[in-house]
Amino acid sequence: MSRPEVYPFDNISAASRNSEQDPTEASRQQLSEDGHPFSFSPQIVRLHREHDMFEDGDIHRHLYLQDLYTSEAEDRTTLSVSEFPCHISGCSAQFSSLGEYEHHYNSLHRNVCSSCRRCLPSARLLDIHIQEWHDSLFAVLAQKQDMYLCLVEGCGQKFRTGKQRKDHLIRIHKYPPDFRFDKLKKERGNKGGRGQEQKVKVIEAVNDVCESEGVCEVLCNPMSDQPEEEESMEICEKEAPLMEDMPSPVQDSEVNALPLNPQYSRRIPKTVCFGHGSSRSFRGQRGRKK
Amino acid sequence: MWRLNKIHHKSRWHQNNIDELRLRRREQERALRQARRDRQLVSKRLLLYEEEEQTGVTMETASGEQDVVSLLLKLQRGGTEKEIHLKALSKVLRESSAQLSFIKQENSMHLLVGLLTGSDAQCRLLAVRCLHELSYSPNTSVASACMPATPYLLTFLSGPTTKFTETCLYTLGNLCPVSEAVKEKLLAQGIIPALASCMENQRYNLAVVEAVGFTLSQLLQATGAIQKIISMVMCSSLPTYLVSFLTPDSEFGLGAAIECAWCLHYLVCSSEDHQELLARGALLHCSSELVSLSGAVTQGHKEDGMELLVCPLLRIVGNLLPSCLVEDLDKNTVFTLLVDALCVFLQAYLSSSPSLARETAWVLNNLTAHSTECCSAVVTLNLVSPLIQLLPVSHGINTMVLRILANIVSKKKELCVQLVQLGLLSALCSTLKMADQEMVTLSLEVLYMLLLTSPQVKEEFLREGGASILEIIQYNDEGEIRQKASYLVDQLLLTQQQHTI
Numbered sequence: 001m002s003r004p005e006v007y008p009f010d011n012i013s014a015a016s017r018n019s020e021q022d023p024t025e026a027s028r029q030q031l032s033e034d035g036h037p038f039s040f041s042p043q044i045v046r047l048h049r050e051h052d053m054f055e056d057g058d059i060h061r062h063l064y065l066q067d068l069y070t071s072e073a074e075d076r077t078t079l080s081v082s083e084f085p086c087h088i089s090g091c092s093a094q095f096s097s098l099g100e101y102e103h104h105y106n107s108l109h110r111n112v113c114s115s116c117r118r119c120l121p122s123a124r125l126l127d128i129h130i131q132e133w134h135d136s137l138f139a140v141l142a143q144k145q146d147m148y149l150c151l152v153e154g155c156g157q158k159f160r161t162g163k164q165r166k167d168h169l170i171r172i173h174k175y176p177p178d179f180r181f182d183k184l185k186k187e188r189g190n191k192g193g194r195g196q197e198q199k200v201k202v203i204e205a206v207n208d209v210c211e212s213e214g215v216c217e218v219l220c221n222p223m224s225d226q227p228e229e230e231e232s233m234e235i236c237e238k239e240a241p242l243m244e245d246m247p248s249p250v251q252d253s254e255v256n257a258l259p260l261n262p263q264y265s266r267r268i269p270k271t272v273c274f275g276h277g278s279s280r281s282f283r284g285q286r287g288r289k290k
Numbered sequence: 291m292w293r294l295n296k297i298h299h300k301s302r303w304h305q306n307n308i309d310e311l312r313l314r315r316r317e318q319e320r321a322l323r324q325a326r327r328d329r330q331l332v333s334k335r336l337l338l339y340e341e342e343e344q345t346g347v348t349m350e351t352a353s354g355e356q357d358v359v360s361l362l363l364k365l366q367r368g369g370t371e372k373e374i375h376l377k378a379l380s381k382v383l384r385e386s387s388a389q390l391s392f393i394k395q396e397n398s399m400h401l402l403v404g405l406l407t408g409s410d411a412q413c414r415l416l417a418v419r420c421l422h423e424l425s426y427s428p429n430t431s432v433a434s435a436c437m438p439a440t441p442y443l444l445t446f447l448s449g450p451t452t453k454f455t456e457t458c459l460y461t462l463g464n465l466c467p468v469s470e471a472v473k474e475k476l477l478a479q480g481i482i483p484a485l486a487s488c489m490e491n492q493r494y495n496l497a498v499v500e501a502v503g504f505t506l507s508q509l510l511q512a513t514g515a516i517q518k519i520i521s522m523v524m525c526s527s528l529p530t531y532l533v534s535f536l537t538p539d540s541e542f543g544l545g546a547a548i549e550c551a552w553c554l555h556y557l558v559c560s561s562e563d564h565q566e567l568l569a570r571g572a573l574l575h576c577s578s579e580l581v582s583l584s585g586a587v588t589q590g591h592k593e594d595g596m597e598l599l600v601c602p603l604l605r606i607v608g609n610l611l612p613s614c615l616v617e618d619l620d621k622n623t624v625f626t627l628l629v630d631a632l633c634v635f636l637q638a639y640l641s642s643s644p645s646l647a648r649e650t651a652w653v654l655n656n657l658t659a660h661s662t663e664c665c666s667a668v669v670t671l672n673l674v675s676p677l678i679q680l681l682p683v684s685h686g687i688n689t690m691v692l693r694i695l696a697n698i699v700s701k702k703k704e705l706c707v708q709l710v711q712l713g714l715l716s717a718l719c720s721t722l723k724m725a726d727q728e729m730v731t732l733s734l735e736v737l738y739m740l741l742l743t744s745p746q747v748k749e750e751f752l753r754e755g756g757a758s759i760l761e762i763i764q765y766n767d768e769g770e771i772r773q774k775a776s777y778l779v780d781q782l783l784l785t786q787q788q789h790t791i
Contacts, residue, residue: 040735042659042697056645057601065333083725
């Protein structure tokens with residue numbers, strides 16, 4: 001007859017994994033024979049007399065012996081619930097309900113442009129944003145065709161310039177003139193001092209963004225500590241004037257040091273891309289350890 | 291004499307003000323917690339007397355020093371007024387200054403013992419009251435001064451009178467924890483056999499049963515010589531009686547059951563070998579008692595102070611389960627009923643007494659870890675959904691509940707599909723996001739087991755957005771968690787690739 005494992009309840013979760021590991025090996029749990037790192041098995045737990053879990057019951061017993069027992073709920077702390085932390089590197093928010101956490105995440109972290117950290121309210125607007133602001137191919141095509149898509153889903157109309165689209169939105173779809181998610185790109189200053197005149201930075205100045213967007217406050221601060229990295233995306237000089245928006249020198253850097261492929265999508269995908277070479281979101285100081 | 295029909299606040303504390311009482315309780319609670327940390331958790335009991343109970347006020351005593359001396363002198367002279375003087379003495383001895391004065395007087399104890407063993411029955415009763423007051427003193431030298439009387443107290447335990455016996459018992463119970471020397475002496479004088487025969491003789495009087503239980507629990511809480519005490523107790527008939535008194539009495543109430551349950555708890559958790567207790571039906575009795583108590587809760591008849599009985603019963607069951615063969619568990623339907631009872635307690639005590647709810651969850655973990663039948667019972671009794679709803683609650687409750695669910699997943703793989711239908715996967719999608727690392731680890735383990743069962747489960751998990759959750763967990767602080775998450779991510783990737791081929 002097989003008995004399940006019986007453990008004294010010092011640290012039940014340590015019982016199912018090696019508790020004595022030196023720090024360098026700490027990440028490496030012993031694999032089972034089948035080569036997987038899972039080791040759960042039902043465990044009967046024996047509690048000795050002095051165990052912490054018995055404390056409250058013992059105290060009530062003795063209060064009863066001393067005629068001080070009461071069954072009224074008095075000074076009772078409200079039942080506490082497990083907390084949900086925000087997992088984004090640099091965001092230290094915690095929430096006491098999953099709903100609150102998800103609202104926070106969806107509002108601030110979900111549809112975030114990985115280049116300029118701008119937060120968009122939907123995947124569609126994020127796609128449009130990336131295409132219009134960070135895709136050089138778009139800029140090329142926009143010279144010849146109408147590329148600026150109307151933001152209203154289902155409308156489908158395209159325009160030659162951002163301004164035309166904006167006018168369309170205001171006139172036809174009754175959008176406010178200062179619609180937050182259709183900021184026209186501003187003029188970008190020249191950064192000749194770097195000796196890289198040929199290169200045009202497509203990264204938005206984050207400070208710029210923050211003033212207008214507001215939602216990006218949370219995102220900005222952690223970024224300021226990171227070393228500056230250049231995004232050396234090559235764009236032909238003659239195309240440069242056609243880009244309506246020339247961001248000023250970047251204060252904060254891009255999170256990812258990505259391989260520099262103009263077609264490369266810098267959008268943080270809502271569904272995860274598996275496989276190598278795909279964009280990994282949230283790659284902060286700690287990378288994925290194998 | 292003191293009775294516990296219903297637990298209510300004794301007016302011994304002179305508290306007219308309910309706030310003062312609360313303050314006193316809080317202070318005492320703090321002191322008790324510290325005492326427990328110091329492994330010196332000890333309480334004594336003081337009996338109130340009938341006239342005090344009626345008026346509801348304890349007798350005020352004036353400064354007793356002079357009174358003690360003069361009363362002793364009067365008693366020495368003898369005569370017909372001994373009773374009056376003794377009564378006065380018993381009141382005076384409530385005061386600590388009087389107590390100190392008493393023990394300083396030469397031959398004072400000798401005199402008292404003489405009255406205790408004399409021919410006058412009323413004097414005997416009053417003399418034992420005096421001793422009782424002395425035994426209650428927190429001052430070691432005062433309590434130890436009672437030692438010359440103990441052989442007689444023990445002899446009186448086999449006597450027929452109940453009120454007298456009760457006072458003897460509580461006096462002895464107060465003396466047990468005074469010091470190692472006192473305890474050794476009591477053991478040598480045969481306190482355990484005396485308690486056993488007292489229990490046997492007076493088993494129809496629940497007040498005496500309660501008093502025996504209290505005294506025995508004082509012995510069993512000792513840290514020194516505990517194994518010797520336990521073997522002496524196990525050799526006697528006491529365990530059988532303890533097991534038989536676990537049911538509350540409709541008239542007398544919970545008092546006797548509470549004491550007997552705590553004695554059994556100390557017996558169980560201080561030893562490893564439980565075969566004797568199992569043979570005497572301890573596990574069965576405690577389990578069926580828990581089942582009937584849960585019935586009372588369901589019907590809304592939750593008695594005041596029931597937690598004081600539920601708590602030790604839970605602990606006995608929880609610690610006896612490891613020693614019980616699983617075949618014996620599965621033979622008896624009471625354990626299936628116990629599964630339901632435990633879930634009733636979980637709900638009932640969740641907000642009023644979270645630590646008791648946690649102990650309940652611990653017992654259910656042991657039950658489901660041990661018995662596959664009990665795992666099935668959780669599902670067939672529709673208890674999975676209520677358990678899942680407890681997963682947000684901390685205080686260590688949710689980790690235990692997740693363990694229970696993990697036990698079921700592990701032992702009853704054929705029920706996994708049903709568990710998924712009941713919402714286990716969605717629940718895991720929440721628990722995987724929690725801050726508590728143990729919850730995350732357990733969630734990953736359960737998820738691994740569920741994903742193994744069928745490709746449908748994998749698909750369902752992907753549909754619920756599980757893949758991105760796992761991606762996030764790959765950046766967790768703990769290496770083992772990262773490793774587990776990565777493994778699962780790769781497994782899911784394999785599935786995806788297989789589908790696209």
